[in-house]
Amino acid sequence: ASVQQISTAQTGLNNRVNAQFSIKVAVTQSGVYALGGIGVGIQNQNGVLQSVVAVLADQFAVINAAGNGYVSPFAIQGGQVFMNDAFIRDGSIINAKIANGAITSAKIGVAEIDTLRIRGNAVTVPVSASSPGNVLGAGVGQWQNLVAVGVHMDEGGFITAQYSCYQGFGSGIRKYQFQMDINGLVIAEGGGDWADGFPNLTGSIGVGPGYFVITVKWWGENTGVGVRNHNLFAMGTKR
Structure with a gap:
């Protein structure tokens, strides 16, 4: 020695x-x-x-006193560097292997991801509502609300909604009209004088952050026409 x-x-x-x-x-x-x-x-x-x-x-370490013992916040062993806690103001990494990472904000140009898990409502906000009730016509222009849903958007994006139901007629020709609106703004409508079947409406609109109510309305010429089994699906797409 x-x-x-x-x-x-x-x-x-x-x-x-x-x-x-x-x-x-x-x-x-x-x-x-x-x-x-x-x-x-x-x-x-x-x-x-x-x-x-x-x-x-062969081994290099920086050791600090901690309580009644010692800790090593920085060490080198076997050609590897170990750090308990690190603050890097500006870093460039060629290849990274991260077992468990928490990233507050990231800007990624190109990403290749095998499995992606995104928290609920992070990208899309799906909602739906249904009502089996039968609604009969009350006269031309006598609008009746059929079904409605609300979508909360914490940032701007698009809201797309789709409505379907069953519409039945008695004998003869009877006029009818459907309308879909978001916060009072009409985004889809349709109608005619005879359609014994399954009409549907689809609408989409760009929105900012906020709360939006999608409502489907209908009128029938008289009680000889009615609608039932209402289904409304809406989805807010944020990114």
Whole structure:
């Protein structure tokens, strides 16, 4: 086993100067040689002074006192760097492997994702409503609300809604009209004078953040026409 401490300050014949200080420990046992040390130096490299601090060790750690013990916030072992907690103001990583990450805000140009899990309503806000009730016509222009749903958008996007029902007629021709609106703004409508079957409406509109109510209205010429089994589906798409 040996311990060496060396310090030098030299000026060569070519006026190149250097200063060095090193501490080195070495042990040889059963043919195995182990070496560790710290070196501090300043050299003149082509007219440019450069300082170097180098550590030679199989394991390197910074140790802090914590309570009644010690912790190592930074360590190097086996060619790997271990940090308990790190703050990086601006970082560039060529390849990253993250087991569990919490990212507040990210800007990603191109992403390849095997499995993506997004919290509920983060991208889309789906809602639906249904009503089996039979509604009979009350006269031309006598609008009756059939079904409604509300969509809350915490940021701007698009709202798309689709409505369907069953409409039945008695004998003869009877006029009718459907209308779908969002907060009073009509986004889809349709009608005629005879349609014994399953009419539907589909509408879409761009919106800002806020709460939006989608309502479907209908009127029939008289009680000889009626609608039932109302289904309304709406989806807010934020991104």
